[in-house]
Amino acid sequence: MNNIPLIGGCFHCTTNVTFFLKFQFTSARRLVWGNVHFYFARTSFVALFAQITFLATLLLVWLSLLPVMMQVKVLLVPLCLLLASLAGVCSLGPKNISVEANEMVALQCNGAENQSGAKVIWTSPNTKERELSSDMSSAEQRQAGVLLYGRSLVILSANVSHQGNYSCSLRHNRTSMSQTWFRLRVYTTQSREYEEKPTYPTTCYIPESCTLYCPDANTPDVATPNITSNGVIWQKEGESMLNHEDSITYLSVEENHHGVYICTRSYLYLDQTYNMTFKAVLDVRPNNKSEKSAVIILPNDGDVVHVDLGSSVVIPCKAATFSDHDSLFWLSGDSFVDEDKSLPFFSNITSETNRERKIIINSLIIKKVTKELLSKNYTCKLDSEDRPSTFVTITLAQKARPSYASLAAGIVCTVMAMVLMTVIYVKFKINITLLLRDTLGCHRNASDGKSYDAFLMCYKNNTDAGLNEEDRDLLEKVLEEKFGYSLCLYDRDVPPGKGMCLRYT
Structure with a gap:
């Protein structure tokens, strides 16, 4: 193995070349700088040496033109562009995805929808060097426990063997145009990772309307063949709920709605049911904002x-x-x-x-x-x-002006009513008096404790023009028994030797 020094570093002349100038080739066609990954097509050592020499020269020129504090911030931009021009690819680090064992997960290849005619190629840890693509037959996909459609790689039931690094690349005429990396982690309910399961928080304020949505992260595309949604099942801290929609809506959220909600998305594929479970946290808070808002009273x-x-x-x-x-x-x-x-x-x-x-x-x-x-x-x-x-x-x-016509009409009506009442009273005084006496007990008392309507005194008369004894008895009976008058009779109601000062109506 020959070492060729260059800019304070060295090359190891093998298929995997390492360059120690802040960079490191970790595998064929991949350059790592920190947590940034760059991918190259396989090339000869001479071409690679020339490319890196040219790149190092450009970097030195670039750094000499920038202030010291700006060197680190802007270094990545030209470097990424230059490396992309060499291999056609510039990609960030892998995307971390966690999934519970025996549940479904879908990996989406970024950028595939914008590349017409490009072929999506997947690599996975359990297929080793074998590449996965939509050209695989349905039987081969089922054997691998995956489903390929468009830019999606769907793992129907994840297990420990599916854990590891995945990559997807776009190829057009055998040329790689872009590449995306994933790091899939599979955990069980007994593992520590289960307690650290990703949560999807939602904050609502009392007593406003609140909608809690079931997350759809890493779910299969709705157009994926033979996969149909089988609804959503909601649970709140172990209690089943009747709602089977993608969301739960509270028209007026209350404090008791606070808590952890588990929503399970169910999918049907070839008569087999597969689930995806998400944890949604609803945080209900007092509406202090509305209470402390300026308002016109x-x-x-x-x-x-x-x-x-x-x-x-x-x-x-x-x-x-x-x-x-x-x-x-x-x-x-x-x-x-x-x-x-x-x-x-x-x-x-x-x-x-x-x-x-x-x-x-x-x-x-x-x-x-x-x-x-x-x-x-x-x-x-x-x-x-x-x-x-x-x-x-x-x-x-x-303001409306006061109406004197209504006042005058009121006065006239009052006067007329008083006159009419006076005439009626004068005309029917005795009847009114008797009515009040009989119904309300309104009467006047004489000095002997009795009440009288009239004082009747008759004297003897020998002529035919006067009343005889029979006529007087008849008069008394008619007045008292028929008309109800109370008579004061001299020979009946005045005690002997007493005065005749009587009160009568």
């Missing part, structure tokens, strides 16, 4: 303020804010209302602050209301740091 949008022509009026606009940079001001139409007190109308700003918030009051002061001012719209605008500007628009309206 009053007036309400669309309010109408009733005023008198010629009078003065003060219209306050009050807002609650949480920042000293928030501002509150009035607009008359599209013009700002100034604070100049010499104007017909102006604004006056005051504020008060407590520990939680700041109250800003901007009052619109109109010295004298005119018809011209009634035709304008007045807008209170709040500019805040934490939310878009908010507006409240009000209008002025003249």
Whole structure:
């Protein structure tokens, strides 16, 4: 083995050449710088030596033109371009993918969809030097435990033998155009990696609407032949849920919705079911943002303020804010209302602050209301740091004049009602009195404790024009028994020797 020194390093003249100038050829056609991998087509040692010599010269020129602090940052760009021109490929390090044992996983070859006519070639650890491509028969693919379609390599049921490094390359006319590397790790439920299973977090705020989606990372293409989706099964911390959609939606999320959700995607391939399990974490938080947003407290949008022509009026606009940079001001139409007190109308700003918030009051002061001012719209605008500007628009309206016609009509109706009631009372006084006495117990008491409607006293008369004894008895019975009058009879109700001072209705 011959060593040829070059720029502080050496070449080992074998099929795998190593160049110690920050770079290292780890295998045929692959150059590693840090965690960056470059891939070359196989070539002769002389051509390779010439290419690297030319590359080193260009790098020295490039570094001499750049400041010292910028050398590391920009070194990768020209290097990647030059190496890509040599081999047609520039690729970053492998993509790490973890999958649970006995579950499905799909590897997607980047860039294949943009290369028409290119053939996708896969290599895997369990196929050793054998390359996988869509030219393989279905039986060969089943034997390898994979399914090839387009730019996808689908491993139907991953196990330890599938663990390792994978690569996919695009070839056109036997020329490699690009290459992508994967590092697949297969873990079991008892392994430490299971506890470190990738999670897909979602944050929602109480009581807003919240949608939790089942991840679709490394899932097979929907157009893959013979593979059909068999739905999604959701579980929340071991509890089964009835939802079988790709997402769960809470119209008003609550604190008890917080937790770890397991969604299992099920696929059917040749009468066999294969699963993919994902862990989605829903983080439910209080909506502190909405509670601490600046807001206009009053007036309400669309309010109408009733005023008198010629009078003065003060219209306050009050807002609650949480920042000293928030501002509150009035607009008359599209013009700002100034604070100049010499104007017909102006604004006056005051504020008060407590520990939680700041109250800003901007009052619109109109010295004298005119018809011209009634035709304008007045807008209170709040500019805040934490939310878009908010507006409240009000209008002025003249107060309605009092109606004297209705007052006069009311007075006339009242007088007429009083006159009518007086006439009815005079006309039916006795009937009303009897009705009140019988129904409500309203009566007057005489000095002997009895109540009377009339005092009846008859004296003897020998002429035929007077009432005889029979007529008097009939009169008393008719008045008392038929009409219900209470009579005070001299010879019956006045005690002997007592006075005749009686009260009667």
